[in-house]
Amino acid sequence: MKIAVCASEAFPFCKTGGLADVVGALSTFLSRNEMVESLVLFLPKYRDIGKTAFSPKKISGSFVVPVADRFENANLYLVEWGRVKVYLIDNPRYFDRPGLYRSESGEFSDNDERFIFFQRAVLEGCKFIDFKPDIIFCHDWQAGLIPAYLRTLYNIDAFFAKTKTAFTIHNIAYQGMFAKDTFIKAGFSWFDFTPDKLEYYGGINFMKAGINYANIITTVSPTYAIEITQNPQISRGLEGVLNYRKKDLYGILNGIDTEVWDPATDTFIYRGYDVKTxxxxxxxxxxxxxxxxxxxxxxxxxxxxxxxxxxxxxxxxxxxxxxxxxxxxxxxxxxxxxxxxxxxxxxxxxxxxxxxxxxxxxxxxxxxxxxxxxxxxxxxxxxxxxxxxxxxxxxxxxxxxxxxxxxxxxxxxxxxxxxxxxxxxxxxxxxxxxxxxxxxxxxxxxxxxxxxxxxxxxxxxxTDFSWSNSVLQYTKLFSDLLK
Missing domain, CATH: 3.40.50.2000 (Glycogen Phosphorylase B;)
Structure with a gap:
C-alpha cells in the first residue's frame, strides 16, 4: 500500500512536543513494513528546518493552492530519509517565521489560514508529484480538514478515487477551533455548514472535521479511546461525534524508538548499562x-x-x-x-x-x-x-x-x-x-x-515499548480498510 502521512511536526525535522516524536518514529517503522510499498511524509517547511543536519532539495516547478479569495504559491522540498520521502511544503508568508504555532506573545493569529493552506497543499502536492495514496494518514487538528476535503471538494477528483483516510487524535484538548470566517477561507460549501458536518457552535472545528469525515479514527491508547467517549471533561465537547463514530474508533498505543532510547548505547549518559548490568x-x-x-x-x-x-x-x-x-x-x-x-x-x-x-x-x-x-x-x-x-x-x-x-x-x-x-x-x-x-x-x-x-x-x-506491535495494528487496520 502507498501511504501519505500528513502532520504539522515530526522529529527530527521540527518539534514542539510528543506529536513530533510519534509521527517521526511511526513513519519510519511503517515504511519498513513489508505491506507498505512506499510512504511519503508531508510537513510545513518552517524556517528552522533548513538549519538541521538535513539539506532539503527544491523540486522543480511550483503549484497554486486556493485560500480564501486568492491563490497562494507552493513549492516542495525533498529530503530522502531512509525509506521515507519527506516533502516540505514551502510558503514564506505562512512558514518563514520563528516558532511553529506561536511567538512569545501568543498563538499566531493566522494559524487557521496557515493550516488550511498546508492541508490543501498536501492534496495538490500529491498530484504535483504524482503520488496516488491508498491511505492519507492525518495527525491532529492541523490535518483534520483533509478527510473533509476528500469527501466534499475533492469528491469527484479521479486522482483520489480510491484513497481512504485515517485520522489520529493525539490530544483532544487541542482542537483547532475558529470563527465562521475560517469556514469561508477553507472553501467549503454552505451546504456543509451544519452541526452534523462541519459547523461547530457557529464556527468550525478542524478536529471535529477529521473525526466526522475520516474513514477510520485512531487515538494513542486503548484507555484514552474509552475516556474520550465517556468523559466530557476529557473529550472537551466532542463526545457526541465520537460516540456517533464509535465503531470506527480504535485505540493503538504509541511506542518509542528503542534504538534512540537505549541505555546500553546512549552517549548522553554517564555510563551505559542494560538489564543485566x-x-x-x-x-x-x-x-x-x-x-x-x-x-x-x-x-x-x-x-x-x-x-x-x-x-x-x-x-x-x-x-x-x-x-x-x-x-x-x-x-x-x-x-x-x-x-x-x-x-x-x-x-x-x-x-x-x-x-x-x-x-x-x-x-x-x-x-x-x-x-x-x-x-x-x-x-x-x-x-x-x-x-x-x-x-x-x-x-x-x-x-x-x-x-x-x-x-x-x-x-x-x-x-x-x-x-x-x-x-x-x-x-x-x-x-x-x-x-x-x-x-x-x-x-x-x-x-x-x-x-x-x-x-x-x-x-x-x-517491558516491550517498541513500535513493532503498534505498526502491525496500523497496517492491519489500513489493509482491512482497503478491502
Whole structure:
C-alpha cells in the first residue's frame, strides 16, 4: 500500500512536543513494513528546518493552492530519509517565521489560514508529484480538514478515487477551533455548514472535521479511546461525534524508538548499562548526576525525576505540593518549561532546598537522558494523558514510573500492590497531592528491599515499548480498510 502521512511536526525535522516524536518514529517503522510499498511524509517547511543536519532539495516547478479569495504559491522540498520521502511544503508568508504555532506573545493569529493552506497543499502536492495514496494518514487538528476535503471538494477528483483516510487524535484538548470566517477561507460549501458536518457552535472545528469525515479514527491508547467517549471533561465537547463514530474508533498505543532510547548505547549518559548490568550502571549515573547538579551525594536516598511540559494537564503543581513534605527523605529533579507561575514556584522551592531539589526551566535533550538514567523513580501525576512517552522511556532506563491511572499511563504501567514482583511501576488512582504523597511514602518503604526493587527495575526494562506491535495494528487496520 502507498501511504501519505500528513502532520504539522515530526522529529527530527521540527518539534514542539510528543506529536513530533510519534509521527517521526511511526513513519519510519511503517515504511519498513513489508505491506507498505512506499510512504511519503508531508510537513510545513518552517524556517528552522533548513538549519538541521538535513539539506532539503527544491523540486522543480511550483503549484497554486486556493485560500480564501486568492491563490497562494507552493513549492516542495525533498529530503530522502531512509525509506521515507519527506516533502516540505514551502510558503514564506505562512512558514518563514520563528516558532511553529506561536511567538512569545501568543498563538499566531493566522494559524487557521496557515493550516488550511498546508492541508490543501498536501492534496495538490500529491498530484504535483504524482503520488496516488491508498491511505492519507492525518495527525491532529492541523490535518483534520483533509478527510473533509476528500469527501466534499475533492469528491469527484479521479486522482483520489480510491484513497481512504485515517485520522489520529493525539490530544483532544487541542482542537483547532475558529470563527465562521475560517469556514469561508477553507472553501467549503454552505451546504456543509451544519452541526452534523462541519459547523461547530457557529464556527468550525478542524478536529471535529477529521473525526466526522475520516474513514477510520485512531487515538494513542486503548484507555484514552474509552475516556474520550465517556468523559466530557476529557473529550472537551466532542463526545457526541465520537460516540456517533464509535465503531470506527480504535485505540493503538504509541511506542518509542528503542534504538534512540537505549541505555546500553546512549552517549548522553554517564555510563551505559542494560538489564543485566543496571545494578552497576544506574548507581554510577546517580552518583555523577548528584555531583553535577549539586545534590547531596547519597546512594540510599531516592532520586525522583520528571521531564515534562509545565502544564496543568501534567500535574506538575501536584509534585510541587508534595516536595516540601519529603525534604531530607528524597531528592527531586524537574526539567521543563511552560507555565510561568508554576516555574516561579518550582524555582523558589529549589532555591530553598538546593541539596534536595533541582529545577531546570528549559528543555535540554542531554539533561533529559541523564535524568532518565540517573533517577530511581519517574513521576507522572498527569490529570489526563492520551498516551505518554516518558513513562516508557523511563522504564527502558530502569527509572521506575509512578503514574496516575489515566489514558496510556494505565495501559503501560502494571502495578500489583499484593505482588510487587510482577509489577513494572506504581499506579495511584486520582491526581491529587494526598494520593501522590501516600504512594511516595509506600515507595520509600519498598526501596529498602533491594530484591524487590531490583526486580521492579528488571520488569520495567524488559517491558516491550517498541513500535513493532503498534505498526502491525496500523497496517492491519489500513489493509482491512482497503478491502
Amino acid at each position: 543496571f545494578w552497576r550502571g544506574k548507581p554510577f549515573c546517580k552518583k555523577k548526576f548528584q555531583q553535577e547538579m549539586g545534590l547531596k551525594q547519597d546512594k540510599n536516598t531516592i532520586l525522583a525525576g520528571c521531564v515534562s511540559r509545565l502544564d496543568w494537564q501534567k500535574g506538575i503543581d501536584i509534585i510541587a505540593d508534595v516536595i516540601p513534605d519529603f525534604m531530607g527523605r528524597m531528592q527531586f529533579v524537574v526539567l521543563g518549561s511552560g507555565d510561568k507561575g508554576l516555574s516561579e514556584r518550582l524555582k523558589k522551592i529549589s532555591d530553598e532546598n538546593r541539596e534536595s531539589f533541582v529545577f531546570v526551566n528549559d528543555f535540554n535533550e542531554e539533561l533529559a537522558h541523564k535524568i532518565y538514567a540517573s533517577s530511581d523513580i519517574f513521576l507522572m501525576p498527569s490529570r489526563f494523558e492520551p498516551c505518554g512517552l516518558s513513562q516508557m522511556i523511563s522504564s527502558r532506563y530502569g527509572s521506575v514510573a509512578v503514574v496516575n491511572s489515566v489514558g496510556g499511563l494505565k495501559d503501560t504501567i502494571n502495578y500489583y500492590p499484593d505482588d510487587l514482583m510482577k509489577s513494572n511501576g506504581f499506579v495511584f488512582d486520582g491526581a491529587t497531592a494526598s494520593n501522590l504523597k501516600s504512594m511516595l511514602g509506600h515507595i520509600i518503604s519498598v526501596y529498602g528491599s533491594k530484591e524487590i526493587w531490583n526486580n521492579l527495575i528488571r520488569n520495567a526494562m524488559k
